[in-house]
Amino acid sequence: MNLLSKRNLFVDLIVQSRFGILGAKKNLSTKFGLIGAGMMGREHIRNLQAIKKAEIVAIADPDDGSLKSAKKLFSEDMPPYYLTDYRQLREFDLDAVIIATPNFTHIEVVKELASTPFHLLVEKPMCTNLRDCKEMIAIDKGRDPMIWIALEYRFMSTTSHFLSKIPEIGDLKMVFIREHRGPFLEKVNNWNRFNKYSGGTLVEKCCHFFDLMTLMVQATPVRVHASGGQNVNHLDEKYDGGVPDILDNAFVIVEFDNGVRGCLDLCMFAEGSRNEQELVATGQLGKIEAFIPEDLVKISFRDGNNSALKIPPNPRIKYMGLHHGASYMELLAFIKAVLNGSDPIVDCIQGLRSVAVGIAAQEAIASGKSTRIPVI
Ligand SMILES: NC(=O)c1ccc[n+]([C@@H]2O[C@H](COP(=O)([O-])OP(=O)(O)OC[C@H]3O[C@@H](n4cnc5c(N)ncnc54)[C@H](O)[C@@H]3O)[C@@H](O)[C@H]2O)c1
Missing domain, CATH: 3.30.360.10 (Dihydrodipicolinate Reductase; domain 2)
Incomplete structure (x- = not known):
């Protein structure tokens, strides 16, 4: 896989070995990708870091400032991949992806990831209009992994x-x-x-x-x-x-x-x-x-x-975070549904x-x- 620039090749190798892509280590955690590393994306990072059985494999955001703020939450020896184009996540071995981008972009991102095997946690509001909501419902009906709306x-x-x-x-x-x-x-x-x-x-x-x-x-x-x-x-x-x-x-x-x-x-x-x-x-x-x-x-x-x-x-x-522990409990329930293959609560x-x-x-x-x- 050659997703990163030469400058990041070293990080690439460390991460590949950590997440078992090179076959060095089998990882039993739920493997997450995150799209959008703004305020709520970073809130999800902090929550997932407090959950033992969750791993953040890759984070995508086109905004340099948001990616830099996200990087500060990780130790240098265990970094996730940092991407500027979320479509690169398709190449990763993930269980689930959290979509924490601005509201009007949710539909575009879900459409792009519709054919992946990733369970999707879509931040609220699902979409900004009914047409897009209905399109997301149609996508949801046509795929096996769940779409869960983050009304926590x-x-x-x-x-x-x-x-x-x-x-x-x-x-x-x-x-x-x-x-x-x-x-x-x-x-x-x-x-x-x-x-x-x-x-x-x-x-x-x-x-x-x-x-x-x-x-x-x-x-x-x-x-x-x-x-x-x-x-x-x-x-x-x-x-x-x-x-x-x-x-x-x-x-x-x-x-x-x-x-x-x-x-x-x-x-x-x-x-x-x-x-x-x-x-x-x-x-x-x-x-x-x-x-x-x-x-x-x-x-x-x-x-x-x-x-x-x-x-x-x-x-x-x-981790209590910004929502009185609600995001933590939501993520625990989401991971349980991923592991059990059960329906989303929301x-x-x-x-x-x-x-x-x-x-x-x-x-x-x-x-x-x-x-x-x-x-x-
Ligand atoms: N559940 C909650 O209680 C709660 C609370 C706050 C925000 N939210 C939701 O979370 C989402 C994000 O809100 P926020 O407060 O983090 O906003 P924010 O502006 O702080 O962050 C949004 C991030 O998404 C990035 N982004 C934009 N387009 C992108 C793309 N195509 N690919 C990848 N990244 C992209 C931006 O660069 C930015 O870093 C919104 O849908 C918002 O409504 C939910």
Whole structure:
């Protein structure tokens, strides 16, 4: 294999021998390739480094700065391959590839890797529009290795405890999610400043919450009412003459086909909030609330019986990272599915559904009318 320049030949040989390509050593770990070494790609690196049975074989990113930052996470005697063109990964002996590139590129990368035997972990949002989501579903149906969409909030210890308690409050009637946080961070080439690259705030950020709502309600979202705007953030920024067009606050009401109503309250100029996320589910018997990062879950029944529990992190988590250990738990579950050849916990249909609610909400805001979610 001659993927690297002469300058890297020495590294090439070390890595080949380490990963058994030369037949020197049989490696029993799950072998990962990573595409996109930006903020989230490096988060995946740190998580995988904390998982004994995972190996990062190669990392691809065309941005020199991102590759340099990734290199700092590895010791010089055990480096992965560093590539500037992700298509070179096709030549590697890998079990799985993580796609952590900007949202609008996910479909192109999946298409390129469709014929490989690699299991794919595609970062959220699955895609920026429904056409691309449907194309990814068609690709998924036509291949054997899985595509898993990285909607990892459900793996947070507090969130997963909250979800497990919902059956205790009787017939569910209403759900509510609040995210009050700071503005979007800066990204490589500022792709997250424009709807056409990110899918828009309610897709890019809030696909996580529409996924959680659907998990809470266990039904299909069918209609959306919404109001929102860009009223505070990024208004004084300009990129190639263009001012960012992304929402920074919204209220979104989601109706489900079992009659349950959901509401999202998003504010991205509220970094002073005590909790970044609050989840509420209300049933015929009572109400359950979760607060993150306080990691508190409260249950209050209509008969006056109340309890509050501080939720400790899952003891299996070896790296808390940026998402309260959720990415670590997600990767453990992903590796288990790779090893067992089982179905993904978060499949393409769930990925599509979370995007479809976000797109419908953005359409509702733009048109001032409630919007039907297409049948999925
Ligand atoms: N699951 C989560 O909670 C979570 C959190 C943050 C970001 N994300 C998602 O992760 C993805 C990456 O976000 P980020 O915050 O790391 O952005 P980023 O801008 O920090 O990094 C993106 C990286 O992808 C690289 N890239 C662009 N095109 C590429 C290509 N064709 N091949 C290889 N690399 C390419 C860029 O050079 C950059 O280094 C996005 O889809 C984002 O929505 C998910």
